[in-house]
């Protein structure tokens with residue numbers, strides 16, 4: 418039997434988000450009499466009670482728009498433990514009994530990357546809204562089919578990451594829109610660590626550092642600069658064997674090292690790098706670390722993001738008029754990467770819209786598959802998908 422995260426995994430986590438059923442009678446809490454009305458609640462079922470659920474469940478439990486109804490894991494002890502800890506009335510050993518069990522509105526999918534696509538499909542077919550950890554699906558075509566299925570049923574489908582919700586993203590998007598940087602030429606982002614040791618799925622087919630890590634930088638940069646038009650990439654495997662808890666030695670078949678170049682059109686190019694072999698003096702911490710992980714450069718200015726795009730601290734800006742770097746968007750803020758599912762529940766309950774969209778998430782899925790194709794074929798790969806841009810903040 419697999420064990421829940423031991424100490425090093427805990428450290429990793431510590432350091433590292435037309436309504437049916439219960440919604441029919443949900444009042445709008447922003448209406449004139451909102452203060453006298455009960456807060457609209459969305460009933461939620463969580464599938465996957467492993468590492469990341471330890472970040473999501475406290476967030477969901479604290480969300481006034483969420484009523485946690487069910488927990489599910491194919492390792493039943495994990496579902497039971499999560500249910501006990503967060504007072505969730507039902508727990509199940511698989512999606513089938515969960516979907517036919519206690520009714521709920523929104524499935525929160527926190528399972529292995531390889532499981533998302535089919536579980537998301539099963540949930541949508543059963544009439545559930547879905548928030549999925551990344552990726553929503555393993556290919557653009559499969560993701561678009563899922564989205565069409567959801568839309569046809571009047572359901573919503575959303576996926577991680579939530580990076581466009583941060584105040585630092587908003588500041589950078591506004592700075593670009595204001596023309597402060599002048600004609601923008603280039604952007605760069607980097608994200609890596611030494612790789613998870615608690616599950617093999619990160620390293621096997623359907624896993625890899627691009628959908629696990631590169632996805633953040635790709636979402637942030639396309640959110641800032643607009644959809645990519647074509648991709649050129651190199652990927653590799655630096656560590657061919659990994660030791661995984663409960664499994665022993667695992668053969669790595671997916672890239673644990675990747676560099677991706679994106680053409681955004683009009684001469685604007687960006688580059689991201691990601692991998693599971695990056696020494697990190699902060700041990701993946703984000704609360705205290707302040708180094709720059711992302712930059713955007715134009716003819717009149719340069720801005721750099723302090724901290725990770727999923728755990729940002731501030732933006733440092735230098736312009737031709739004020740060359741000395743000045744710090745912006747450094748106020749204490751409420752954004753946390755693990756609140757995507759809570760935000761979806763809030764949006765379902767109130768009619769608000771999040772800034773992240775499934776079309777954007779699927780554009781990033783296409784970039785990832787195109788990057789792999791580029792590596793195999795040794796050529797640039799054109800992208801076909803797009804999303805609503807600019808991301809309005």
Ligand SMILES: NC(=O)c1ccc[n+]([C@@H]2O[C@H](COP(=O)([O-])OP(=O)(O)OC[C@H]3O[C@@H](n4cnc5c(N)ncnc54)[C@H](O)[C@@H]3O)[C@@H](O)[C@H]2O)c1
Pocket residue numbers: 429430433434464465466467468469470489490491492495510511512527528529530532536550551552615616628629
């Ligand atoms: N761990 C993190 O810090 C972190 C951070 C951000 C995002 N994520 C993402 O969250 C997802 C899960 O990662 P994790 O680290 O929590 O992995 P994990 O292995 O710790 O947890 C996944 C859980 O899903 C369960 N599961 C797998 N298939 C299932 C199925 N068909 N039905 C029900 N349960 C099933 C597993 O038994 C396991 O308990 C991945 O997409 C990962 O990229 C993880």
